[in-house]
Amino acid sequence: MRHISRRSFMKGSLAAGVGLTLAGPFSRVRGANDDIRVAVVGINGRGGSHIGAFGKMDGVRLAALCDVDRKVLEKDAKALADKNKKVDTYIDIRKLLENKDIDAISIATTNHWHSLATIWACQAGKDVYVEKPCSHNVFEGRKCVEAAAKYKRIVQHGTQSRASGSWAKQVAAIASGKYGKLLVSKAWASKNGQGRWSIGFKETKEPPENLDFNIWLGPAPLQPYHENIVHYNWHWFWDFGNGEIGNQGVHQMDIARWAMPAGAAPQSVVSLGGRFGYKDQGQTPNTQLTIIDFGGPKLFFEDRGLVDGKTAKVANEFYTDEGVIKGGKFHPKGQKQGEPLNDVEFTIHPGGPFGNFIDCVRSRKRDHLNAEILEGHLSALLCHLGNVSYRLGAEVPFSRENKAFGDDKAAYEAFDSMKQHLAGAAKLTLDSATYRLGRKLDFDAKAEKFIGDDEANKLLARPYREPFVVPEQV
Numbered sequence: 138m139r140h141i142s143r144r145s146f147m148k149g150s151l152a153a154g155v156g157l158t159l160a161g162p163f164s165r166v167r168g169a170n171d172d173i174r175v176a177v178v179g180i181n182g183r184g185g186s187h188i189g190a191f192g193k194m195d196g197v198r199l200a201a202l203c204d205v206d207r208k209v210l211e212k213d214a215k216a217l218a219d220k221n222k223k224v225d226t227y228i229d230i231r232k233l234l235e236n237k238d239i240d241a242i243s244i245a246t247t248n249h250w251h252s253l254a255t256i257w258a259c260q261a262g263k264d265v266y267v268e269k270p271c272s273h274n275v276f277e278g279r280k281c282v283e284a285a286a287k288y289k290r291i292v293q294h295g296t297q298s299r300a301s302g303s304w305a306k307q308v309a310a311i312a313s314g315k316y317g318k319l320l321v322s323k324a325w326a327s328k329n330g331q332g333r334w335s336i337g338f339k340e341t342k343e344p345p346e347n348l349d350f351n352i353w354l355g356p357a358p359l360q361p362y363h364e365n366i367v368h369y370n371w372h373w374f375w376d377f378g379n380g381e382i383g384n385q386g387v388h389q390m391d392i393a394r395w396a397m398p399a400g401a402a403p404q405s406v407v408s409l410g411g412r413f414g415y416k417d418q419g420q421t422p423n424t425q426l427t428i429i430d431f432g433g434p435k436l437f438f439e440d441r442g443l444v445d446g447k448t449a450k451v452a453n454e455f456y457t458d459e460g461v462i463k464g465g466k467f468h469p470k471g472q473k474q475g476e477p478l479n480d481v482e483f484t485i486h487p488g489g490p491f492g493n494f495i496d497c498v499r500s501r502k503r504d505h506l507n508a509e510i511l512e513g514h515l516s517a518l519l520c521h522l523g524n525v526s527y528r529l530g531a532e533v534p535f536s537r538e539n540k541a542f543g544d545d546k547a548a549y550e551a552f553d554s555m556k557q558h559l560a561g562a563a564k565l566t567l568d569s570a571t572y573r574l575g576r577k578l579d580f581d582a583k584a585e586k587f588i589g590d591d592e593a594n595k596l597l598a599r600p601y602r603e604p605f606v607v608p609e610q611v
Contacts, residue, residue: 172196172197172198173196173197173198173240173241173495173498173499174197174198174200174201174238174239174240174241175191175197175198175199175200175239175240175241175242175243176200176201176202176203176225176227176233176236176239176241176242176243177191177199177201177202177203177242177243177245178203178204178230178233178242178243178244178245178246178254179203179204179244179245179246179247179250179268180202180203180204180209180210180213180245181204181206181209181368182245182368182369183245183268184204184245185213186245187243187245187266187491188202188213188217190489190491190492191243191491191495192217192222194491194492194495196495196499197495199217199222199224200224200225200238200239201224201225201226201227201233201236201239202214202217202224202225202226202227203226203227203228203229203230203233203242204228205228205348205349205350205352205353206347206348206349206367206368207228207347207348207349208347209368210226210228211226214226228349228352229349229352230242230254230257230352231257234257234258234261234263235261237262239263240263240264240498241263241264241265241266241291241494241498242254242258242263242264242265242266243265243266243267243491244258244265244266244267244268245268246268247353247371247377247378248270248272248273248371248372248377248378248379248383249273249355249356249357249376249377249378250355250356251267251268251270251271251272251273251277252271252272252273252277252278252280252281252607253277253355253356253605253606253607254267255267255271255281255284255285255292255510256280256281256284256607256608256611258290259281259284259285259287259288259290259292259611260284260288260611262288262290263290264290264291264292264494264498265285265290265291265292265293265510266292266293266295266490266491266494267281267292267293267294267295267510267513268295269294269295269296269383269387269388269391269513269517270379270383270387270513270516270517270520270521271294271510271513271514271517272514272517272518272521273356273377273379273599274521274596274597274598274599275518275521275522275585275597275598276597276598276599276607277598277607278513278514278517278518278521279514279585280607280608280609280611281510281513281514282510282511282514283611284611285503285510287611289501291494291497291498291501291503291506292506292509292510293490293493293494293497293506293507293508293509293510294508294509294510294512294513294514294516295490295508295513296387296388296391296508296512296513296516297388297489297490297508298388298391298392298395299391299395299485299490299507299508299512300485300486300488300489300490300493300507300508301485302483302485303465304392304395304453305483305484305485306465306478306481306483307396307455307462307465307478308392308395308396308483309481309482309483310462310467310478310479310481311396311455311457311462312396312398312399312481313479313481315479315481316457316459316460316462316467316478317457317458317459317460318457318458318459319396319397319398319434319455319456319457320434320435320456320457320458320547321434321435321436321437321455321456321547322393322394322396322397322434322435322436322437322453322455322456323393323436323437323438323439323453323454323455323456324386324389324390324392324393324436324437324438324439324452324453325389325438325439325440325441325450325451325452325453326381326382326384326385326386326388326389326438326439326440326451327439327440327441327442327444327448327449327450327451328381328385328444328449328451329444329445329446329448329449331369332369332370332372332373333381333423333442333444334415334442334443335414335415335416335417335419336365336370336373336417336418336419337365337417337418338365338417338418339363339364339365339418340363341361341362341363342361342362342363342364343362344362344367348362348367350362350367353367354602354605355602355605356599356601356602356605356606356607357376357377357602358376358600358602359602360376363418365418365419370419372384372421373419373420373421374419374420374421375420375421375528378421379421379520379521379524380421380422380425380440380524381421381422381423381425381440381442382425382427382438382440382520382523382524383517383520383521383524385440385451386438386440386520387516387517387520388451389438389451389452389453390436390438390516390517390519390520391508391512391513391516392453393436393437393438393453394436394515394516394519396453396455397431397434397436398431398433398434401431401432401433401434402431402432402582402583403429403430403431403436403518403519403522403580403582404430404431404432404579404580404582405429405430405577405578405579405580406427406428406429406430406522406523406525406526406575406577406578406580407427407428407526407541407542407575407576407577407578408425408426408427408428408522408523408524408526408527408530408575409425409426409527409530409539409541409552409572409573409574409575410422410423410424410425410426410440410527410555410572410573411423411424411571411572411573412424412442413442413443413559413563413565413570413572414442414443414562414563414565421524422440422442422527422573423440423442423443424440424441424442424443424555424558424559425438425439425440425523425527426438426439426551426552426555427439427522427523427526427527428542428545428548428551429519429522429523435545435547435548436519437547437548437551438519438523439551439555441555441558441562443558443559443562443563444562448558448562456547460472462478463475465477465478466478485507486505486506486507490507490508493505493506493507494506518585521597522578522580523575524596525578525587525593525596525597526575526576526577526578526593527573527575528575528596529575529576529578529592529593529596530573530574530575530576531573531574532571532572532573532574533571533572533573533574534569534570534571535556535567535568535570535571535572536567536568536569539552539574541574541575541577576590576593578590578593585597
């Protein structure tokens with residue numbers, strides 16, 4: 138990997154080097170009451186929420202849109218123009234970042250672009266709102282943290298629960314010690330809907346003319362185009378996404394980590410599961426159980442595929458030696474009725490995730506961000522740890538005794554619950570079926586490296602494709 142300077146990163150790629158900008162930048166008269174000019178990068182799907190949020194804010198001007206799909210770009214730009222809101226449009230983010238009148242960019246691209254776009258933006262002097270997960274791997278997330286610090290940028294992470302008073306109150310209640318010692322911080326991200334069932338198979342073909350597939354691939358290896366990656370199902374391919382644990386799961390992982398004692402860090406991880414119930418083109422598990430030991434309290438993450446509206450579950454619960462906190466109430470051991478949480482002190486800065494970001498862009502107070510990039514990195518890191526363990530695992534029969542969790546009774550109960558779900562929802566005959574049992578990995582959180590496992594450490598980063606290289610020195 139090589140260092141990319143602020144000057145050289147602007148150079149490069151689209152083969153002919155023309156047609157990158159669909160409209161020239163607006164002139165800007167600077168003054169004491171300037172609007173903050175925001176560009177949204179990656180406008181299909183979640184990007185629409187970014188456009189809607191910034192487009193409604195006083196003192197904010199939605200100044201530009203950037204997307205590698207010309208049809209999507211033109212459609213959204215026209216929708217804004219019809220409301221008398223004209224924006225500049227870009228296909229290549231590098232051309233956008235050359236526009237000195239843009240103050241901040243909001244990134245809602247594919248996961249594998251999040252870190253590089255964030256780093257480039259910091260180098261170009263822009264503040265950043267970056268969707269979750271901020272990184273495609275552990276190395277990238279740390280580089281985002283370093284870039285924000287080096288260039289003194291405001292970088293907010295898209296884990297919106299950090300702006301929730303309800304979650305903040307539950308976390309503060311745990312930290313208060315009034316409800317016992319935390320034993321397990323548990324997260325579920327079992328969703329029904331888009332892309333969560335079989336995605337089938339799509340043949341490789343030439344990319345459509347409206348799509349700049351070279352830029353879409355960006356840091357990922359060069360490979361043929363097929364319609365199962367553009368625009369949503371890239372989540373289920375290792376080159377671009379991180380599976381459900383890095384999709385919805387990172388939100389729940391973030392809440393679970395937030396509840397951990399101050400200073401607690403991951404010490405080991407084991408993850409297991411599989412892609413059950415069908416054969417399709419997807420690569421990531423649709424069912425995954427991950428256990429992360431924080432040197433006392435543990436974090437459990439569960440993702441179950443093959444759920445419907447009744448069996449889907451996206452939630453967090455906090456188990457202590459005195460009971461469980463869930464749904465904003467404390468349930469003492471042996472009692473069915475929950476009790477309201479006592480008054481506890483907590484701090485949430487107002488404005489929701491996007492408003493809080495803009496407030497901090499104005500004030501330059503990074504410590505007022507509810508989801509500052511370091512917090513985002515540390516939560517995304519947990520998702521990556523689970524995936525590394527899973528990917529290094531081996532297929533084993535369900536019929537074989539699982540000793541992966543040592544003497545952790547709660548972990549075995551979670552595994553048994555997963556098996557029961559698979560036997561029902563997937564109609565899996567467990568006696569003859571297999572699952573992937575991940576490698577148990579010890580982790581040095583300070584160095585952000587696995588201990589004594591070179592193969593695992595190789596998966597903390599990835600090879601990059603020029604010129605889309607995440608630099609070792611930001």
